[in-house]
Amino acid sequence: MKNIPQNFIYDGHFNVILFRIDDTNPIWISDKNINSIIGENNYLLFNDILPIMMNNREYKYLSKIKLNIDVENDIYFQNESNFHLTILRKEGLDEIISSNLLGKIIEIYIGVIDENKNIIKDELFLFQACHISQIQNINHIFKRISFSIGDVMVNKIIPRDMLNKNDYINLPDNNIGKSIPILYGRFSLTDELNEEFDLAPAIMIDEYENIYLGSNHKIYNSSYDFYLYNSSIKRYVKIISEVEFENNDKAKIRPDYMMECEGIFRLKKMGNLTSNSMFERYLEHINNKTTLQILSQESLFLSSDEIAECGYLDYYYNGLEFGTIKIIISFGSVINGNGNIAGKVKYYLNGEFFTSSNNITANDSNICKEILMDIPIENFFRQIKNIQFGITSEQNAIIEFKKMCVCIKFNRK
């Protein structure tokens, strides 16, 4: 609802319309003869430049003022509207009302003139303020002042600064013209074990120095994890080598050039070494995300296509930690069987069995067990064609299985 000034004297019929152009010396244009505007200083007043009557007919010097927001068509921001005011050209007026006023605010007031033909500014009702968009001489008689309001006032491309080679000499060609993101809210819900990633993108601005920008502004102070998306395996992998992060006027990220990464893959595909008796339970576990019970002397083996697709991998196993691979298994309750253990973790590579010394016991109940396993083959991920990780239970044991993930480290080429 518009604010109407307390002193606005109005009985349903205003008798004066005034226009005020906000300039160094405000310019007032009135449709009635008035003597002065009380409450305004150093102003110019024109009483006689509106063509109210022409050839004994009322002249429509002010167009209709249409204000609208097109909610019917799912537009929720006020539309651009244009209006105009026609004034008479007079000697000396062209210099005052000229293109210098473009962009200035024009205010339309209505009110009532007192008996002394004075106007008190505070008692006028500011009907609408707009911006001057055009001033043109129609002919030798008329001049038109056009003004506008609505989305034209805010319609810009954001972010305003686009990436270019002048600012960023080593900018990759395919990032020219892109913008540095504006970042709102939080990207912090990453759950690697469930393969849920909620990550904000950072764009490369220097392909030689390996520098990325995540935002064109300082961001909230928190701890950061950095990831790469590996398109060949369709997975995000965590950068675990050193990453410099600056958070001054921009969020700037600089990982080690030879990035060391870690990928965690949840194993879901049933391996052919799984006990037949488990088939129904396995399907229910996959479909309904339920806990899977491994009963006495049963075997559950899971495989991952992704890490077995030899030739598609664009990474290689990290030589620094050659000989290890991490298996992460999440258990519910575990009941020991014969030999005081519940079962063993085993794996098969290219169909060849490798055991491990990793026993599962009742102590592993309701925990996430991490097991580092030996890798017996050089260039492991280049040679591997089939891999199955699994659990075999002992007689009389019961193991509640939740999920199994395999974690590998590699250097990004």
Add this chain to the structure above:
Amino acid sequence: MNKIFFNAYGKTNENVLIENIPEIIKSLLIDDIILMKDSCGNYLIDENSFITAIQKRNNWIGAFSLEKISSREILNLLCDYSDSIIIFDNMNRLKILTLDNIELFTEIEESDIMLDKDNLLDLTIRKENKYYNHFTINYKKDYYTGKYTKSEYIYPEKSSLNTNENTHNKYGSYTNICNYSFNLYGDKRELVINCELVRDRITAVNILKKIVERKSIKKDIVMFKSILTNKILKLEIGDQILLNISDLFLQDKFFIIYEINYDLLKSIAEIKAIQINI
């Protein structure tokens, strides 16, 4: 490899994370769209309207990374999702209004409406054309694949649809609105919202519910002409009105003004308003 990805928290205001949707709108307007300032150096923005909207949309959370978009497009999306509109008031200040605030309204009486040449009220009523009854919102966009990783939906119940779709009354009264729409119009109309600005389920469901309220039933649209009396002069776009006019079945319907045509020289206003409640 031109992008890496990170767990990040976005922009702040005085070291507090900006994530409330009306607050994001305000931040975009001030920091990135560069609003005009008045002669005192204040932004031409109605602060009180933003304070009210931020309170009303307290748990409506946005989280997104913006790359090259028109301010018109992003502001419209944010308004759509937060069920609000942005207008310029008569002082040229930007003002935000949430659309569910039926607290302040102006009652329009028959005497406020002009008569036409046949001495009848200069008032017309029509129905909106669009409606939907199957609503899906996709959210939590993956910025590498461009795909949305989460969805929520509100559909009519299976019984009213007579199809094999696996639907259930998960959203109570909102499912009932969909049932009502489907039974009233007799056909399935689907609306899928790809909401790239939201990552959490609570906000996605809030948005979905508001869209169900707004778009499931064809709303009435009224148009009338009035003399610029003090009451009419005060009205602006976004104001809510109730029409106290007998025999037209409008008494229990609240409308929001979305267009005003002023003819100041004749002291007349033509007003268009759309129903906001069901």
